[in-house]
Amino acid sequence: MDCWISIWAALRTKWIGLACGALIAAGLSTTGTAESMRPAFPGAIGFGRNATGWRGGEVVAITSLADAGPGTLRDCAENGDRPRICVFSLSGTIKLERPIRPGSNLYIAGQTAPGLGVQLRNGTSARSPIEIEEAHDIVLRFLKLRPGPSLEPSPVVDALSIENGERLYFGNLSLMFATDENFSLHVSGQVSSDITLERSIVAYGLDRSSHPKGKHSKGALICSKEGTDNQCGRVTLWGNLFAHNRDRNPDVNGTDIGPVEVVNNIFYNPISQFGELYDHTGNLRFVYVGNVAAKGPSTTLRAAWALEAFEYVDAHDITIIARDNQVLRRADCARNGQFSVLNPLARMKQAEDPEAPESVAALPSSEVLARIPLRVGDQIGGRRVSDPLDTLVLNSLAKCKGRIINSVEEVGGWPELAELFQRDRDEDGMSDDWETGRPGLDPDRPNDPWAIDIQTGLPVIEAYLANLAGDI
Template sequence: MLAGHGAVASERAFPGAEGMGAGAVGWKQGELRLVTTLADSGPGSLRECAANGGHPRVCGFAVSGTIDLLQPIHVGSNIYIAGQTAPGDGIQLRIVEGTHGPLIPKNVTDVVIRYLKLRPGPSPRPSATVDAITVENARQVFPGNLSMAFATDETFNIHVSGATASDITLADSLDRSNHPKGRHSKGALICSDEGQGNRCGRITLLRNLFAHHRDRSPDIKATDIGPVEVINNVFYNPISQFGEFYDLLGNADIAYLGNLALTGPSTVRKTPEPVQVFEWEDGKAVRLLASDNLAGVAKGCRGRKVEVLDSVAESVLVAPPGWPVSVEPMPVSGVLDAVLARAGDRIEGRRMADALDARVIEDVRICGGRVIDNVDQVGGWPVVAQADPDGQRDSDGDGFSDLCEEARAALNPSRPNDPWEIDPQSAMSHVETWLALAAGDGSWVDAD
């Protein structure tokens, strides 16, 4: 049963946006600004664009390549960071200084971040805070179509009210790296003690690929403001555990629907069921809505078969239909192919999965790969080629490249266009049309 938790079509962040974060629209009617340099900071940098002071803004890209960060980028409210607009192979972020991951949306609302490679690597000094992305005390957030790897804490860490994380690869977190606690290869932490003031909940994890983590695939704590939805994800090759669900922050409603959990080469034989529930707080409880999930051994691997739910999870099951969910799950029989075909920052027809993501996707198919301790074990960071600047020429300075404007009848490369003027071909604004076409968000508009 579908709920009204997500946005109605006219309020969606982009065509096809789904889940609890689909209403992240505060960036609309804002400034269009282009990232024109791979420098850590300064004019034309991603850092400068992301520091918008809460004023609505779209950050497009006229460059491609790797941005080496000296400190994390703190993302403001009401912003759309549109990695799909980058030419060539896109944008990769890694850290070379500091003790945090590359992107931190904190104390913000209405944030969309799409089509980036977030791959921090170990910090120069031991740190417990190097995630690929950390979302803290936020509302209405939509990270999607991201490639995340090489974190030394969680790969994905979120404390938020109203969010969707979809079509993401979360892979190759580093185990014996430089986390103060020692071995610490982790997938995703959804609502933790750091976010208690936020009453964390109303989160959708949709069609993501988790691969090669010790555990936390995912770990969930939540409050009673709304459910956490785990829908149509693939979890592959943990060492010791898949997911753990807790009542530590309050009554937690969790929907676990149409997911596939596969053991792999790193998985120890005593690894428990993919869903473990821990009820530790008096007066608080977990309620679990679970159906059409599968647990097994990856093709070509050897291991023992386990059930999906542990005994405590079985005891807290809610009878169908339970409560409404924001996304209609696909049958689990089609989830593996669907997730492996779209997760990450690739864009059909123009941006392929790079070496890191292609390897992880193949690992799932052939029982390949292992949890790693350092980036060199999988070849390090891929080189992301820098695009030819001539292809990004913007003669009239309106933020749309000449090539883009030449392809759209309503635009003119010799005349600045209002980005929020309605495009008659798409019935959306020029900038929303540009963003959607760059992402391949739908066949709703004729690009000729």
């Protein structure tokens, strides 16, 4: 059943190889599988695809854009570790005075919001909008996380911050305006593993802003560590667009727990560096397949390689599997000088493994520039267009424009998202429009969200989430 649902989704979006490749890689049968083995949603990919601890839980409606209180995102997300799904009855911007720290077993379904969706930004907070700490089984999809500078200098304003977590899935996010990393994955004496970041825009890290170190526009930091006995790996970055970040595109460490796989991403217009590989945390196994690294107007001669390896710990090693990657120097914005995939040390660390990547099927790099931008960021084909900021990033890539920024105002500030509401008369977490005319459902009668949907064979609430996300 599950693979056929994924095939249906893939046919509608022309991603057959990806949808079924992920299921087959997970060892799932094409004729059916146990409920406990079904991925988080049809077409879920990467090491984080089994983030399913929220199944069977309560469906909670977000009815307020306030920072805290009844009906808010915080009230749903921080409510212990009990299984739950947060659905949105409205669209607009949530301004935070402190970070949201979600509990485990949670699905935050941004695809359920009407209009242009939901944007999180900081008010007086000097930390990340969402901080996931020592949590597991979280799915976070279709949101815009754009903190902006802190009022006082702060070293911890990421767009999304994770410290010690397992089975985490992040998809179709817009991560911008951090003064530290836009995406930060950390480990401190515990485990961070089985994590996916996919189809997201990671852009416009603020450079000369409120970070105490000064210039600090950063893309993503993977498996940084503090303390000892750290385990970090089994991380997938697939189909993301990194743009206009000074460096760390991405910055990667790892341990023997499993590989970090960076597949089919676009890295555009850094200043000084694209990807950086280190051995600080442990033995890193790094898979880099089907990616595109492209210089832009801000890129200096220092950014001479798509990947640079650095060794600092004699007891640790770096292994790199790299193939079918492209480096681009387009005539209208590229600078002269050397530009290749691997720096000399990275070339020495190469290994052959035709079975890699193991967590996701790879598209040919020749198709990445044409296909990835169609599905990246907080956009949903047929029902949600990219907002002005995501559109600006996509247009800058297409036209070889754009630059590293120091302030939010340089790109027009935060967009004003209309506060739209959708009706749910029976308050069962599914909109009236979706329930109307659907076999077995009634917008005037609360429905069991975990009953089986006649059309898809999924639980009704999962069919709702998948349908709104364009998964099926």
